Amino acid sequence: MSKVYAFHIFDRPDTQKLIDRPAPQPGPGELAVNVRAAGVNPVDWKIRSGALGTDLALPAPMGQEVAGVITAVGAGVEEFTVGQEILGPVVPGYGGFAEDTLVAAVDAVVKPEEISFTDAATIPVAAAAAYDVTHQIELDPGQVLLIVGAGGGVGLMAAQIGRVHKFTVLGVASEAKRQVVEATGATFIPSGDAVAGRVRHLAPDGVDLIVDLVGGQALREVAGLVTDPSHLISAVDPATAAELGGVGLERTPEAMAKITDVIKYGLVDPQVTSRYPLDRAGEALAVVEDGHTTGKIVIDMTAA
Ligand SMILES: NC(=O)c1ccc[n+]([C@@H]2O[C@H](COP(=O)([O-])OP(=O)(O)OC[C@H]3O[C@@H](n4cnc5c(N)ncnc54)[C@H](OP(=O)(O)O)[C@@H]3O)[C@@H](O)[C@H]2O)c1
Structure with missing residues (x-):
């Protein structure tokens, strides 16, 4: 048995x-x-x-x-x-x-x-999702990626992938996660009341992509910061994302093999x-x- x-x-x-x-x-x-x-x-x-x-x-x-x-x-x-x-x-x-x-x-x-x-x-669920969420809409080096829920399983890997691509990564998470988020190379932004103002302070011209791993109110609060509303991807709350002009996460069959290689070479932990x-x-x-x-x-x- x-x-x-x-x-x-x-x-x-x-x-x-x-x-x-x-x-x-x-x-x-x-x-x-x-x-x-x-x-x-x-x-x-x-x-x-x-x-x-x-x-x-x-x-x-x-x-x-x-x-x-x-x-x-x-x-x-x-x-x-x-x-x-x-x-x-x-x-x-x-x-x-x-x-x-x-x-x-x-x-x-x-x-x-x-x-x-x-x-x-x-890798099969979390790392592959981190890969997809950072590739579904391609950014150029230097563009600003905002991750809501940056301290969790998908978020920490998405932040590291963002660093590999040389995006400017802003990670929203609770204060307890400041150190782990910063260790990815992202700029840590504390979650909670008035989070949109804190993001705006760091990115006065707005952000180029929002990756949402929390949904609901946490997503609504920052949605207005994205320069193009279609550049909002939610892995958790596609209905709210769609209401705000964004999209849900699309999983791809190649993500697992691609992120396996990235992890193998030590680029993402x-x-x-x-x-x-x-x-x-x-x-x-x-x-x-x-x-x-x-x-x-x-x-x-x-x-x-
Ligand atoms: N569609 C798909 O294929 C797919 C695949 C993988 C994951 N997902 C979904 O994506 C979501 C994230 O997955 P995960 O594995 O990363 O989950 P996780 O490891 O549980 O992490 C979620 C993170 O969100 C943070 N969080 C909660 N409220 C927050 C807020 N208001 N602002 C900022 N951060 C907040 C949590 O910690 P703090 O509150 O302490 O910051 C936690 O670190 C889940 O809902 C999961 O089901 C979907």
């Missing part, structure tokens, strides 16, 4: 627990993966809340992004072999907070040996700030659900 962390009732975190299941067997085009690490993301609790739909079979395994070792390949898979180290999003319904799971071969990327399993596990063992997945999820995470939280099979 193989362990997986699952919820049993929508909107009931108290029904999350480790359960046993037979190790998943790969179907055509799929890889069975022995999980070494899994990234924890806001989408995990959003799925459990039922806000993204309630047609999942229960108990529903949790966790969307993993890095691990291939233990079996399904029919038709020719580009991967047993024993290879890979990273990827899990096949829907199988869960990443697990000893074993499935990844579609078409979605998998070989894990470079330069990248640890822990860092690799942040996924900023894993906490590692939890599988049997403490609930604690890791609760920290992310609280909404004030610094960097990435990862379930690490080697963590104590």
